[in-house]
Amino acid sequence: MSRRRPRVHRFWVHPILRKCLQRGEYHVLVQELRLDDHLFQQYFRMSKNVFDELLGKVGSLITKVDTHMRVSIGPAERLAICLRYLATGDSYRTIAFSYRVGHATVAVIVKEVAGAIWTALVEETMPVPQPEDWRAIAAEFQEIWNFPNCVGAVDGKHMVIQAPANSGSLYFNYKSTHSLVLLAVVDARYLFRVVDVGGFGRSSDSGSLRNSAFGESLRDGSLQLPPDTVIPGAEQLGLLPHVFVGDEAFPLLDNLLRPFPGRHLTRERRMFNYRLSRARLVVECAFGILSSQWRMFRRVITTSPEVTELCVKATCVLHNFLRRKTIGRRSRTPLADSTDEATPTLLDAPRMGSNNATRRSIQLRETFSSYFNEEGAVPWQQYVV
Known part of the structure; x- marks a missing residue:
């Protein structure tokens, strides 16, 4: 040889x-x-x-x-x-x-x-949020997106990478590409509050949440979320927890709301899905801004997973660094009063995540649904759903 x-x-x-x-x-x-x-x-x-x-x-x-x-x-x-x-x-x-x-x-x-x-x-x-930070985020979600007690929208983004050597199917995802997963929590003004980078592409959003430090803190109650509060104008609903909103790929938890599954839903449940989707759009928009500004996300990333993780984390803090300089010049988010009938309602959601929900989680979702159809209804929702 x-x-x-x-x-x-x-x-x-x-x-x-x-x-x-x-x-x-x-x-x-x-x-x-x-x-x-x-x-x-x-x-x-x-x-x-x-x-x-x-x-x-x-x-x-x-x-x-x-x-x-x-x-x-x-x-x-x-x-x-x-x-x-x-x-x-x-x-x-x-x-x-x-x-x-x-x-x-x-x-x-x-x-x-x-x-x-x-x-x-x-x-x-991107400091670790404290109880007063969560309260400020919830107040902005109520003001801009008409969603009370919401402390963030959570979602995962697959970043296409070149398959690492000897990695097998670890990074192979459902889109038939190889990827790393960015799991992020975004506030009402498109700022990243929590990011977890490095999940294998083969993992679902639910699996990425379960394996992340954020997901572990969410389960054991160590996120320092504010105590349960009464929604102004809906005191009869009692104390309600502060929640994150996610799509149908995430599980239903006491502090994590997901839409009602299925196609044949009542009008009340479709209304809840619309209102939840409207609040959840902030994380989709944040990912769109991130990939539009930093075009490395629109290509196949050929660096090692370790370097890719560093670059993704750098772009997330740069995103916040730049947006904080422009937020003060904007008094309101353009999408806040949108009445576009094309806004997704998740009625025909194709994916279904694991949903081993507790009775309390199911009841909490029903309570929020009742609020959005009665005390918390907004004028334009009748024309969208």
Whole structure:
């Protein structure tokens, strides 16, 4: 059996790469883009002021020391390379040619900078919710989406990846692709409050919830949710818990509502399904904004699962970091008063999740259904259902 001959390196640094300071994309194009904030926004998915602010937060974590052998790549260029990968999903080699650095260097930079972004921003943009945070989320769901005692919408997103070596069917999902699962809880203003990344593609949404730290906390009651409260105007319904809303793939729990299953439903149950679906749309919209802004989600991700997990977590905190700067300029969500008859009601939902619900969970769903058909009815729901 012939052995592969070792590769002989002709250059310590290729002559083309030595010209990165004169012709590399960061030192030429990016500097020109700083003169036009609109183009800079399109290139990095953020303004130059926000880029500089982000650099101030992560710069100390990604700065390298110069050696006698070579000059290190500066933190601004390292951040630019990572953001460009997240914004486009281009291959490492494509970005390496543009920035005139080695493709292995790009791989190291993306991994390190993505991890640094998560470390630097997670406490600021995605802290562990406390009882007062859950109350504020519930108040916004009531104000914007007319859903009382709701503390978040939960759903899973499959991110298509290249099948890892020797992984078998672990990452093979129901869409006949290989994927990692992002399980997220989103508030009324499309901000990620809890994320769990790394679930195998073969797992259903219910299985991803069951195997996640969030799902475990939901089951054992350690999420620090506010105590049960009375809905104003519906005191006769008694104390009701604070709940998350999910689609038909999730189980029905005391603190997790899912729609009524089946096709032949009463008008009251279809009304409940519409109101729940209307509140649950925030997580679908958040995923849409995420994948529209960070185009790596629209391609087959070819990195290892570990690096993919770091990149996904980085985009989630970047999503919150950027949206918090725009929320103050918006007084109301455009979809809040939508009367579009195309709004899904989940009447014809094709998937069915495990639903080993307790009697209390079933009764709680019936109570919420009664509220949405009587005291909590909104004027336009009669024309939608």
